[in-house]
Amino acid sequence: MLSRSAERLYWLARYLERTENIARLVNVHMNLLMDLPKGVEMGWRQLISINASEQEFYKKNNVASERNVTRFLLADQSYPGSLFSSLTAARENIRTSRELLPDEAWEQVNEMYLFAKNNLETVANRRQRVIFLNEILKGCQRFTGLLSGYMSHNHPYSFIRLGRNIERADMTSRILDLASLLLSESRSDEVRQYETILWMNILKALNALLMYRQQKHNRVNGDDVLNFLLQDTNLPRSVICCISEISTCISKLPNSDQLPGKVNELEAYVKAIDSENTTQVQLRGILDDLQNKLGNLHHQIADNWFLISSPE
Amino acid sequence: MKSIWKNYKTDIAYDELMHSEFQSRPVSHRLCQYLDSLKKEDIDKRKIAAELAIMEMGISFTVYSDEGNIDRAWPFDIIPRIIDAAEWKIIEKGLKQRLTALNCFISDVYGDQAFLKDGKMPSEIITSSKNFRKECIGMEPKHNVWANICGTDLVRDKDGIMYVLEDNLRVPSGVSYMLENRIITKRVFPELLQDIDILPIDDYPTHLHDMLTSIAPHQNGLITCAVLTPGIYNSAYFEHAYLAQQIGAQLVEGNDLVVNDDDCVYMKTIEGLEKVDVIYRRIDDDFLDPEVFRKDSTLGVPGLMRAWKAGNVALANAPGAGVADDKVVYAYVPEMIRYYLNEEPILPNVPTYLCSNKDDLDYVLAHLAELVVKPANESGGYGMLVGPHATTKEVESFRQIIKKDPRNYIAQPTLSISTAPTLCKGKLEPRHIDLRPFILQGENTFVTAGGLTRVALKKGSLVVNSSQGGGSKDTWIINMEDS
Numbered sequence: 043m044l045s046r047s048a049e050r051l052y053w054l055a056r057y058l059e060r061t062e063n064i065a066r067l068v069n070v071h072m073n074l075l076m077d078l079p080k081g082v083e084m085g086w087r088q089l090i091s092i093n094a095s096e097q098e099f100y101k102k103n104n105v106a107s108e109r110n111v112t113r114f115l116l117a118d119q120s121y122p123g124s125l126f127s128s129l130t131a132a133r134e135n136i137r138t139s140r141e142l143l144p145d146e147a148w149e150q151v152n153e154m155y156l157f158a159k160n161n162l163e164t165v166a167n168r169r170q171r172v173i174f175l176n177e178i179l180k181g182c183q184r185f186t187g188l189l190s191g192y193m194s195h196n197h198p199y200s201f202i203r204l205g206r207n208i209e210r211a212d213m214t215s216r217i218l219d220l221a222s223l224l225l226s227e228s229r230s231d232e233v234r235q236y237e238t239i240l241w242m243n244i245l246k247a248l249n250a251l252l253m254y255r256q257q258k259h260n261r262v263n264g265d266d267v268l269n270f271l272l273q274d275t276n277l278p279r280s281v282i283c284c285i286s287e288i289s290t291c292i293s294k295l296p297n298s299d300q301l302p303g304k305v306n307e308l309e310a311y312v313k314a315i316d317s318e319n320t321t322q323v324q325l326r327g328i329l330d331d332l333q334n335k336l337g338n339l340h341h342q343i344a345d346n347w348f349l350i351s352s353p354e
Numbered sequence: 355m356k357s358i359w360k361n362y363k364t365d366i367a368y369d370e371l372m373h374s375e376f377q378s379r380p381v382s383h384r385l386c387q388y389l390d391s392l393k394k395e396d397i398d399k400r401k402i403a404a405e406l407a408i409m410e411m412g413i414s415f416t417v418y419s420d421e422g423n424i425d426r427a428w429p430f431d432i433i434p435r436i437i438d439a440a441e442w443k444i445i446e447k448g449l450k451q452r453l454t455a456l457n458c459f460i461s462d463v464y465g466d467q468a469f470l471k472d473g474k475m476p477s478e479i480i481t482s483s484k485n486f487r488k489e490c491i492g493m494e495p496k497h498n499v500w501a502n503i504c505g506t507d508l509v510r511d512k513d514g515i516m517y518v519l520e521d522n523l524r525v526p527s528g529v530s531y532m533l534e535n536r537i538i539t540k541r542v543f544p545e546l547l548q549d550i551d552i553l554p555i556d557d558y559p560t561h562l563h564d565m566l567t568s569i570a571p572h573q574n575g576l577i578t579c580a581v582l583t584p585g586i587y588n589s590a591y592f593e594h595a596y597l598a599q600q601i602g603a604q605l606v607e608g609n610d611l612v613v614n615d616d617d618c619v620y621m622k623t624i625e626g627l628e629k630v631d632v633i634y635r636r637i638d639d640d641f642l643d644p645e646v647f648r649k650d651s652t653l654g655v656p657g658l659m660r661a662w663k664a665g666n667v668a669l670a671n672a673p674g675a676g677v678a679d680d681k682v683v684y685a686y687v688p689e690m691i692r693y694y695l696n697e698e699p700i701l702p703n704v705p706t707y708l709c710s711n712k713d714d715l716d717y718v719l720a721h722l723a724e725l726v727v728k729p730a731n732e733s734g735g736y737g738m739l740v741g742p743h744a745t746t747k748e749v750e751s752f753r754q755i756i757k758k759d760p761r762n763y764i765a766q767p768t769l770s771i772s773t774a775p776t777l778c779k780g781k782l783e784p785r786h787i788d789l790r791p792f793i794l795q796g797e798n799t800f801v802t803a804g805g806l807t808r809v810a811l812k813k814g815s816l817v818v819n820s821s822q823g824g825g826s827k828d829t830w831i832i833n834m835e836d837s
Binding site: 045047142197 | 409410411412586595596598599602603604605606607609610621622623624625626
């Protein structure tokens with residue numbers, strides 16, 4: 043398999059995973075805010091901050107209103123982290139690696155892209171936005187299902203899984219960032235009152251509520267959610283599960299060099315997190331650390347397998 | 355017949371499907387019956403469905419413009435062009451004959467040059483050709499075939515005869531659109547395709563793959579094929595990716611490949627370097643290898659010619675094959691067929707005046723306003739003069755251009771190229787069309803059943819190139835005996 047193709051498939055998967063994650067996050071947040079009384083300090087700004095894009099957002103907008111934030115996160119073509127930018131990048135990557143994937147894979151992504159492109163304006167309207175996001179979520183799931191049904195578990199497939207799980211682990215850690223804000227010592231009594239709803243929405247953002255209930259058998263609470271999303275070995279979007287997927291993919295690929303060792307270290311690090319006895323400050327530190335480690339892992343993967351671009 | 359045919363004109367040129375506004379030709383009876391059974395809205399709906407399918411399948415080509423490169427949807431007309439299989443059998447034979455002779459000629463040019471020595475062609479034509487590559491002298495590609503993939507453009511004149519307009523032997527494109535056009539037609543008119551006995555075309559990728567493996571330097575074990583593309587900004591990138599996928603080859607760009615000290619070509623993979631046996635290159639000779647051809651090429655692979663000359667990699671088409679893709683050389687193809695094959699040409703050439711020839715030049719300059727003048731080496735319909743459609747000023751400026759460089763120009767009578775019904779704003783109107791069948795030659799020779807029919811969508815226009823407002827149609831070769 044060409045190094046160039048490996049890189050493109052890896053990014054294809056990352057961008058599609060990001061597309062799906064943004065869609066789900068906005069969807070869940072919208073539902074959450076409908077449940078909360080007006081005046082609670084939870085708002086749309088938090089979505090900007092977990093993506094670390096405050097600076098870019100406030101360059102273009104004055105207030106973090108629903109309209110501004112959703113347009114920024116979903117439809118802004120000049121913001122590389124937006125849903126539409128991610129989808130465009132995914133399409134560009136699959137367009138240039140069609141020869142490795144089933145025909146329908148390209149058509150699926152292309153269709154989704156055309157749908158998004160033709161409906162970008164509708165995201166301003168809440169009702170239309172729900173339809174828009176559902177279409178995108180379905181599209182991403184169709185893509186994943188299509189590959190799992192049609193594609194051999196070959197090297198290209200491993201690179202897709204690798205990209206998907208790195209992005210997924212990163213997003214789970216960012217959603218937990220959102221949770222850490224909720225644990226803030228200075229949170230008002232009002233927020234404390236709605237804590238259960240907030241934690242439930244964190245789970246929903248990762249489609250994990252039902253699985254949580256089946257696993258934990260008790261009411262939703264912060265410590266358990268944290269533990270579940272970081273360390274549950276069966277939940278596909280838990281950090282540990284993503285890392286174990288990454289580890290499997292790497293073991294299937296040739297010339298993995300130092301990588302298996304690095305992934306083992308990361309796995310040990312996550313397992314060692316004591317979610318029951320962390321303060322908010324500690325948690326933020328851990329999550330930052332985790333995101334950095336995932337970033338390093340990405341660089342090691344790139345150095346190991348991707349085409350080293352010659353200076354032009 | 356219904357309103358979609360109202361005022362359909364068949365007096366512009368030979369019409370492929372219609373005798374007159376009211377009468378279809380035998381090949382198109384079934385199609386016309388079927389179209390008549392549809393309501394006008396139904397036809398519009400099918401057209402929209404086709405456009406949607408093209409968007410979703412992402413069938414596109416890239417147009418270069420000042421505003422950057424734009425990926426445009428492939429313009430497609432849903433009304434097919436139909437040819438009787440009995441006629442096609444003869445054309446197919448003619449195409450095989452032609453490519454066989456052309457390959458004999460290219461081998462000869464880089465070998466003994468008997469054709470020139472025997473006075474069949476002035477040797478200046480070869481020595482002055484920019485597509486003659488002296489680096490290729492003495493090379494003997496497998497099966498003595500240089501042009502493995504050829505796209506030959508055919509047009510039908512008002513006399514009903516199919517003429518060969520040109521042979522594209524460098525990197526002919528369009529075959530992916532031919533394949534996709536059929537897929538779209540199957541989606542749009544499923545009922546119709548069930549009823550009519552149309553020759554299938556979807557075996558092309560299999561034949562392409564067979565041809566490529568047949569020219570590999572070795573025949574033992576697994577043969578690795580790659581399609582070498584200039585990259586996503588090339589107008590035919592879609593096709594490169596499509597074909598690579600269809601034949602299970604790697605789609606590579608120049609910097610994915612490297613030629614090592616052993617003069618073998620390798621691609622950079624996640625497992626390290628992997629040897630490549632056959633390259634279907636979609637890059638012009640000029641850009642193929644900066645060590646030999648253009649030094650500034652970043653698209654090619656340094657050392658590729660070394661590897662090819664050492665016999666370690668096969669290139670399709672072989673470097674230098676373009677020497678026969680020259681409109682001056684074209685004029686000599688009938689003679690080549692007689693010379694190398696001892697046969698009479700099955701398909702006629704369009705009469706051609708060579709401006710390098712003094713008498714011809716005088717005639718051309720005296721009749722510029724009636725002729726089509728073409729540069730010998732351009733493709734894509736660029737840099738040509740269509741006399742009857744040009745202004746006096748354009749004709750005069752072309753006169754100067756020709757005088758400056760007569761070797762580089764040829765002229766042909768303006769053909770009245772045939773038309774076919776084309777859906778224009780809900781009505782059928784005649785539009786001019788040509789046909790590009792694709793011929794593969796390696797160990798065996800294969801011709802596509804039909805080819806790509808290109809259509810000049812603009813009323814009265816004769817230019818069918820997609821880069822200049824042309825579209826395409828599905829092409830049906832149908833068996834009449836059974837129907």
